[in-house]
Amino acid sequence: MAEKSPRKLFKERKKRIFEAIALKEPDRVPISPMSTYWPMLYKGMTHKEAMYDLERSSQAIVDTALEFQWDTAPSVIVMYPVRAFDILDSKLWKWPGAKNPDQRVSDNSPYQFCEGEYMKADEYKEYFEDPTSYIIRKVIPRHYAALSGFKRFPSRNDMVNGYMVMLGAPLTFNSPEFKASSQALEDALKEVQIWFQKGIESMMKLQRLGFPPIFAGIAQAPFDVVSEFLRGMRGSMLDMYRRPEDLLKLVDSIIKPMIEGALKLAVLPEAPLVFIPLHRGADGFMNDKQYSKFYWPSLKELMVGLIKAGKIPMPFFEGKYNTRLNYIEEFGKEYPGKMVAWFDQTDIFKAKEIFGDKICIRGNVPGSLVVTGTPHQVEEYVKKCIEIVGESGGYILDGGVSGIPDESKPENVKAMTDACMKYGIYKK
Numbered sequence: 001m002a003e004k005s006p007r008k009l010f011k012e013r014k015k016r017i018f019e020a021i022a023l024k025e026p027d028r029v030p031i032s033p034m035s036t037y038w039p040m041l042y043k044g045m046t047h048k049e050a051m052y053d054l055e056r057s058s059q060a061i062v063d064t065a066l067e068f069q070w071d072t073a074p075s076v077i078v079m080y081p082v083r084a085f086d087i088l089d090s091k092l093w094k095w096p097g098a099k100n101p102d103q104r105v106s107d108n109s110p111y112q113f114c115e116g117e118y119m120k121a122d123e124y125k126e127y128f129e130d131p132t133s134y135i136i137r138k139v140i141p142r143h144y145a146a147l148s149g150f151k152r153f154p155s156r157n158d159m160v161n162g163y164m165v166m167l168g169a170p171l172t173f174n175s176p177e178f179k180a181s182s183q184a185l186e187d188a189l190k191e192v193q194i195w196f197q198k199g200i201e202s203m204m205k206l207q208r209l210g211f212p213p214i215f216a217g218i219a220q221a222p223f224d225v226v227s228e229f230l231r232g233m234r235g236s237m238l239d240m241y242r243r244p245e246d247l248l249k250l251v252d253s254i255i256k257p258m259i260e261g262a263l264k265l266a267v268l269p270e271a272p273l274v275f276i277p278l279h280r281g282a283d284g285f286m287n288d289k290q291y292s293k294f295y296w297p298s299l300k301e302l303m304v305g306l307i308k309a310g311k312i313p314m315p316f317f318e319g320k321y322n323t324r325l326n327y328i329e330e331f332g333k334e335y336p337g338k339m340v341a342w343f344d345q346t347d348i349f350k351a352k353e354i355f356g357d358k359i360c361i362r363g364n365v366p367g368s369l370v371v372t373g374t375p376h377q378v379e380e381y382v383k384k385c386i387e388i389v390g391e392s393g394g395y396i397l398d399g400g401v402s403g404i405p406d407e408s409k410p411e412n413v414k415a416m417t418d419a420c421m422k423y424g425i426y427k428k
Helices: 006-021 038-042 047-052 054-068 082-088 121-129 131-143 145-152 156-160 162-173 176-208 222-230 232-242 244-265 288-308 325-334 348-355 367-372 375-388 410-423
Strands: 093-096 273-278 312-317 340-343 360-365 395-399
Touching: 006 395, 038 047, 038 054, 038 410, 047 054, 047 082, 047 093, 054 176, 054 410, 082 093, 082 145, 082 176, 121 131, 121 232, 121 244, 131 145, 131 222, 145 176, 162 176, 222 232, 222 244, 222 288, 232 244, 244 288, 273 288, 288 312, 288 325, 325 348, 340 348, 348 360, 348 375, 360 367, 360 375, 367 375, 367 410, 375 395, 375 410, 395 410
Parallel strands: 273 312, 312 340, 340 360, 360 395
Antiparallel strands: none
């Protein structure tokens, strides 16, 4: 039998994915493993090389996709633009090979997010009065040390004052500090453009080889933005008690720009899914009363906005969301077949029981199993997922922990793939 052409494989895989999302039975359960470093490590690269050599990283992803023949391929975009981070002296991340030794981890370690209180507790009023100016003058310099000159950026009051614009702005924009920051930003943007172009080229190459992208857009839960990039986890948790109205107002102010930003990225017709990594809403971070007040309403509004714009939200419920399944079920009743619920450590068998006929479920082969288990154990778990969660359709096989962990055994990744091909066939 002749091999199928990449064009035919692309159509089959795309159809398989979207029939699962629409809660139908495709010909087979689709397998769509997300990963960060695993393809690159599998092909002999270090974490540092994976981040700084996008050509080799892209080729590693292509080679891995061709070897395993998944229904989608991972994206090289998950390797952040670290050359730009070097120029900007980013304080948000630590990564292998960082120019600043204070932001550097070993060459064989993954990048790390550096949480901080980048917005102070007494600065809410300042933010609400002039959000754009506040972000430019306060938050950006705290995120990126090389942009400290932006602290001198004129405020809104200065900009509406004609004399200040005429006399004060030139003094600000011509200052050595502002010029240095402007140059750093210009240099960094060139690196971001190169990074983005490499990502597009990699995606297009994979499409030509028969692998459709699983998503192109990305968004965040508004509360997560506050908790990670502004107030920090400690600050946001304290604010739930000390200044709840300010916190809610801040969270709500992020919804609209988050939707608009996601739509600017999710422009590929082949990839209408918007990835939404969730970090603070899991069981244990806040109680149900707090979740229903501070987290879920803005997340729901974000997802509804994406759906109304013709996109498919794909929240990744990192950690355990066993106590939150009723919220997801209610959403599924309102918008059946309009989202993908990607689970990490949540009991997906319980999730299938509660809302499996309303929402496509993605996941969740445990990372611990793929890293430390045996191929037989992986095969048995995948078989169980397909038999229970895959019943009647609406299921996409993937790992937990954002897909395939970096430390995964190749034989276990193969076992996961082979088990899907073996047990995932729907009998018509």
